[in-house]
Amino acid sequence: MWDFLPHLLHQALFGAAAAAGFGVLFNFGLRALPWCAAAGALALMVRTGGLDLAWSLEGATFAAAIVTSCAVSALRRVLGPACNAVALAGCIPMVPGAFFGEALLGFFALTAPHPADAAEIFVAAAEHIIRVIFTLAAIGAGLAIPAQLLKNQDF
Amino acid sequence: MxxxxxxxxxxxxxxxxxxxxxxxxxxxxxxxxxxxxxxxxxxxxxxxxxxxxxxxxxxxxxxxxxxxxxxxxxxxxxxxxxxxxxxxxxxxxxxxxxxxxxxxxxxxxxxxxxxxxxxxxTPRHAPWFTALAVGLACASFGRLLGVDWLAFGPVWLAGAIGQYIRHHLLHRGVNIFIVAGAIAFLSATLGGLGAIALQSATVQLAMMASILLLVPGVPSTNAQTDIMDGYPTMGSARAVWVLMIMLFAATGIWFAEELLGMRS
Incomplete structure (x- = not known):
């Protein structure tokens, strides 16, 4: 447990920084940015915990998105209609952009005249793209389900 | 009448x-x-x-x-x-x-x-502040992906420069897909060069992290939300847009990797 704690805190810290950084890009107000950071930290902590329990990346991401969405829903009196957006900002660090890039670079490599290990490259790229699709679906569903069930206000 | x-x-x-x-x-x-x-x-x-x-x-x-x-x-x-x-x-x-x-x-x-x-x-953050924040987000993404500390600064700088130039190009009305390709090339090259100069062991990861400012996270989740809400046409259009942005970004990083000799 104590061996795992520094890694968990590391992931939470950089999840918070990534969520807050993208919060600035999305033009969240300065008062909302700490909430974005907190949502990012929570999401990454849950996902890291899930991965440590040997869950799949997609399963851990789904759990993290659900927990984040529920947590901001619990704060909806404070956050108001912004709560869904804060949850989304918190989940941005889990968007598998690097997997997406790797998958496309893998497919590009297959277009070379005589690619070495074409089958391996194809399988790796396909695996990456499948992970992208399922992880994005996990984030979308994880955010949407609590917001729908708890009837978060949009206005 | x-x-x-x-x-x-x-x-x-x-x-x-x-x-x-x-x-x-x-x-x-x-x-x-x-x-x-x-x-x-x-x-x-x-x-x-x-x-x-x-x-x-x-x-x-x-x-x-x-x-x-x-x-x-x-x-x-x-x-x-x-x-x-x-x-x-x-x-x-x-x-x-x-x-x-x-x-x-x-x-x-x-x-x-x-x-x-x-x-x-309605206020907007200053472009320099947004650039610094986005650079930090890229560097943080990098840490989550496993980029070492030596590459942290170069990724931050590359992401910030990429965001600053992207902001100005988009304000000048340059096509968003061309901007994605160009910024991916620039940021990946800068991040890669910085990581090489500092003898990082994770140069390729640093290059990938440097372009993560281009990943359209909100449109990709909106695509799914729209489909779930009963608007598959709009959701599909958003998904195709996301795919196109990522294709251009991947092309940019591919050229950067070629330039820095990372693909051999």
């Missing part, structure tokens, strides 16, 4: 003003990153505040159309939508205006003036 005195024409003109004002609010929300269902509800709330009934709404990727009805008069109007981005504060402010307008008591002129004021006065 002159056409200008015809009560049907007069009523149509009134309805047209209601529809255009409600559509303007919808356009701002859509351009600020709202999902289709939120845009439709906002438009409907404003129309209801004016005392008209919304019979139908349709959102495409570049336009919104609505049909409004009151006292046997019905019209359909469509408004062009510009580039879809994310602007949380503006989106939230327009949603609040929709709620106020729905309660009634606001004229078309008042809603129009308030919309114009919100677009003009």
């Amino acid at each position: 002159e056409t200008g005195d015809d009560p049907v024409v007069i009523r149509h003109r009134e309805l047209e003003r209601y529809a255009n004002t409600a559509l303007k609010a919808g356009r701002i929300m859509m351009e600020s990153g709202a999902s289709v269902s939120v845009v439709h509800r906002g438009i409907t709330m404003i129309a209801r505040g004016f005392g008209v009934e919304t019979i139908g709404l349709r959102s495409g990727y570049t336009s919104i159309a609505m049909t409004v009805h009151v006292a046997d008069q019905t019209i359909t109007r469509m408004l062009q939508v510009g580039r879809l981005g994310v602007n949380h504060r503006l989106d939230l402010a327009v949603r609040q205006l929709c709620a106020r307008a729905e309660r009634g008591g606001m004229s078309v002129e008042e809603v129009e003036a308030e919309l114009a004021r919100l677009v003009r006065e």
Whole structure:
């Protein structure tokens, strides 16, 4: 447990920084940015915990998105209609952009005249793209389900 | 009777003003990153505040159309939508205006003036501040991916420079896909060169982390939200847009890796 704690805190810290950084890009107000950071930290902590329990990346991401969405829903009196957006900002660090890039670079490599290990490259790229699709679906569903069930206000 | 005195024409003109004002609010929300269902509800709330009934709404990727009805008069109007981005504060402010307008008591002129004021006065972070924040986000993404500490600074710098230049290119009206390809090439090259100079062991990961500012996270989740909310056409259009951005970004990083000899 104590061996795992520094890694968990590391992931939470950089999840918070990534969520807050993208919060600035999305033009969240300065008062909302700490909430974005907190949502990012929570999401990454849950996902890291899930991965440590040997869950799949997609399963851990789904759990993290659900927990984040529920947590901001619990704060909806404070956050108001912004709560869904804060949850989304918190989940941005889990968007598998690097997997997406790797998958496309893998497919590009297959277009070379005589690619070495074409089958391996194809399988790796396909695996990456499948992970992208399922992880994005996990984030979308994880955010949407609590917001729908708890009837978060949009206005 | 002159056409200008015809009560049907007069009523149509009134309805047209209601529809255009409600559509303007919808356009701002859509351009600020709202999902289709939120845009439709906002438009409907404003129309209801004016005392008209919304019979139908349709959102495409570049336009919104609505049909409004009151006292046997019905019209359909469509408004062009510009580039879809994310602007949380503006989106939230327009949603609040929709709620106020729905309660009634606001004229078309008042809603129009308030919309114009919100677009003009809603604050945005300074470009340099956004660039630093986005650079930090890229570097943080890098740490989550396993980039070593030596590459942290170069990724931060590469992401910040990439965001600053992207901001200016988009303001000059350069095509968003070309911008994605060019910024991916620039940021990946800068991040890679910095990581090599500092003898990082994770140069390729650093190059990938440097371009993560381009990953369209909100549109990709909005695509799914739209499909789940019953708007598969819009959701599919958003998904194709996301794929195109990533294709251009991957092309940019591919050229950067070739330039730095990482592909051999």
